[in-house]
Amino acid sequence: MNKSPFKFLDSYTKEDKDIFFGRDKEIEELYSKVFESKILLVYGISGTGKSSLINCGLANKFEESDWLPVHVRRGSNMLQSVSETVSNLAITPLKPNSSLHESIKSLYLDHFKPIYLIFDQFEELFIFGNKFEKEEFSKEIKEVVESDLQCKLLFVMREEYLAGITEFERVIPTFLENRIRIEKMARSNAKDAIEGPCKVHDIVVEDGFADALLDKLSPDNTEVELTYLQVFLDKIFKTTTSKNPDKLEFNNSILDQLGDVSDLLGNFLEEQINELDDPDSGLVMLKSFVSVKGTKRQITEEEVADFSKTLGKNVDEETINEYIQKFVTLRILRDKDTSGRYELRHDSLAEKIYEKITIVEKELLEIGNFIENAFSNYEKRNILLNERDLKYIDAFQGKLFLNNRLKIFIKKSQDVIYNRKRALKRVTYLAVSMFLTMLFGVGYFGIKKMYDTTASDLAIEALFLNDRDPAASLDKAIAAYDIEPTDITKKAIFEAFFALSDKFQKDTSQSTNPIKSIFDFTPCDAQILSAKYSTDGTLIYGHLADTSIKIWSNKGKELITLVGNQSPVIAVNISPDNQFIASIDEDHMAYVWKTSGAIICSIKVQFDPINTNNIVGFSPDGKYFTFLQDNNAVLITDNSGKKIQLLQGHTAPVTSATFSNFFNRHSQLTRTIAKGYNADLSNMIYLLATTSKDSSAIIWYYNHNESAFQEYIRCEDHEGVVWSAKFPASGKYLLTTCDDAIFRIFDLNGKLHIERQGVSKHLVRREYFQRPICNAQFAMNEKAIILTTYSTSTKDHEKGIRFSQRFAFTGMYTKRKLIVFSWGWDSDTLFSFVDLSPNENYAVLTVFGDDVTILLTDNGFSIKTFHGIQPHFSRDGNYLLCIDGNKLNLFVANEKEIFRLVNEEKIFDNLSSSKYYYDDWYLF
16 A cells, blocks of 8 residues: 555654655754754744654754754653653663753763754643743753753744743743744745655646645635645545555546545544544543643543543543554554653644533643642642632532542641641630620620711721721721711721731731632733733733733633734734634734634734724624725634635725624614515624724625625714724614714714714813824723723823823713713823723723722722722622733722622631621620
């Protein structure tokens, strides 16, 4: 049987030199970079052929005497894997517990060749490794780098994990100085990668076949996904061989025969799983080879068995061995390595399997990884799990399958916590007894006098008590609020609550940190430039100064880090269904990923720096993406990045494109649109608004009969550049902004309802009043509008003022008029950020140039000042998210939530409330 010259999911090796085409330029650059420094970082997105470039391209640039490559994968621990790999290559046995420096020196003396340590898939250290492993590894690496050893270090990794390298920069400042980004292969080079191996293996290629193949595989891109190219070529080879093994010919008819290739790997995987005797068990086993980040991981047969039990499948040893060998034969898994571990052949397979993992299963993956890392810390540092960790694990106890060493570790942690609590209880009982005796001594008349005190007096007393005894201060504040919930009683509650929180955090004798039980955030390695809640409030997303994009849970846990280009990021956007996230950088490149980490596409976009909102947009169901283009148009793609349509209705550059997230089959609007276009109401009604420098805003409608977006309404009541258009959550109106300093509200028939300047004249100086507006959006309750203005004056630019925000209340739904409220600012103050809580009880604002955020009541009364900027209320209005340098702060922003945390959640243990002090005594 003819052997395929195409690698399917395997990397090229040194022996594949004759069939390795299309990478001459990258090989030369890589070879040159190797000699510029002791460290070389090779990075790029998954599927760009990084490993092949090193194992085949670079390897063939060296003579055998010129280098000794030492290929390292993390395994269970990076330093341990390095030691084992070096030991296997050594002639002279290494001394026990040798440092990396000593091991490399010994290896060099054995072979007298320059050593090249090649850390492939280096991102595994950031996915699976813990803090201590990374610290130890960086120290050992530093010693090698600063030595005179003939040793170079190559780190090969996926670029979305590049931000993790900053940890090593603190130890080795030059770590990132010598690096090379591996791009996707250009189409011209991809033709060589197709035709070159065919020529070597005497495969006849029809004229135009290579171009036709690339058009089918990647119709709208100038770059080619190498992984899919090799899989497709392998499929073509097998099809051709099965027909006529004696005369191999690649022609266009084969491409027609193979049909749709949009999901080659997904279809391949489905076919192989469905052919198994027990597809469910086979799929569960494959899931065990995928990490919590959706990448491949190396595991043993025993670990596969443990994982399968965790997911409810008790697969016997014989079946596991049989299926693993079958997966190896089918080229889904690589064969066992020297450490007895198997892994998927490529991260592309891991991404496809990860898509099949349910949310519950992902949680189990995360908790398993968490326990393993905690146990590793315990082995090295003797650090047990704390009470918060045990609570986190406890929710999954019935679903987890743990081996004995992990069970013993958890039990030991529980015993230590239990004994500590018993000791604390004894002290607490004694203190409570003394306190009750004292309280009874005060007597009935003293308590009654306190109860008769006015709310304001009690609140002021609470504020005075705050520094000395925040617990007592909180009790008084709650009592005052029960009498009358005024602004001053609210302020007393907030001040006491946060003073008590600070006290608990500083008290090292406390077993738990009450604030971390609400929001536990690990500081980033770079400054956070933006952070927002997703549409449903379950995620937080933003970008950092190191060009990375991050997604966190709403509890502060980092879920994923993504990296597009090395150019600074200027905006990030997430889809309403949380499935996709996009970033735009200064080089006008937009990148779209699945929130699981898989890159979807990268597209050149057009935008004006005055408004960087809505350069990339998502339909509410994540089915369509929009990208602003440089030809007065908007590109619409499907969620795989495939071009669907180019909207061309404007006569000047487009400034924004925004979908409506509202769809109600029974609404009058929906019925009207459906009737006018003879549309099927069973389909989603997509509305899209675009704005332009041609002074217009257009609402587009997706016509399912024509399978295309068509112009529905054109709004032309503007007198300048229209910068933005936004729909409220209810979908009833369209809000537009213009550089004529006026914002307008239209109904969805194009009728103008409101036309007002952004700020009332009596509140601010005239030059601020006349500021053009570049963005506006409805607040969550739809009864307010957040306006962003900008300045074009040289005077303001010298002050550093360019953008500012103000609030405007509107009663448009009833009286169709606008009322502006000042929130207590003076005439010379500008605010860099504002937000309004959903229930309208509170607003927050950041004064321009300050790094603090002020919480205000609807009367303009200052309740609390928080450290941080760019404030955002949570969807329920109970919390406030702020950026504080390289970390995020979450503050309680509603007194009702404070009551719940204190009385129901008991975050301050058994702290007594005012009800204990007053109501019980009143009954007595």
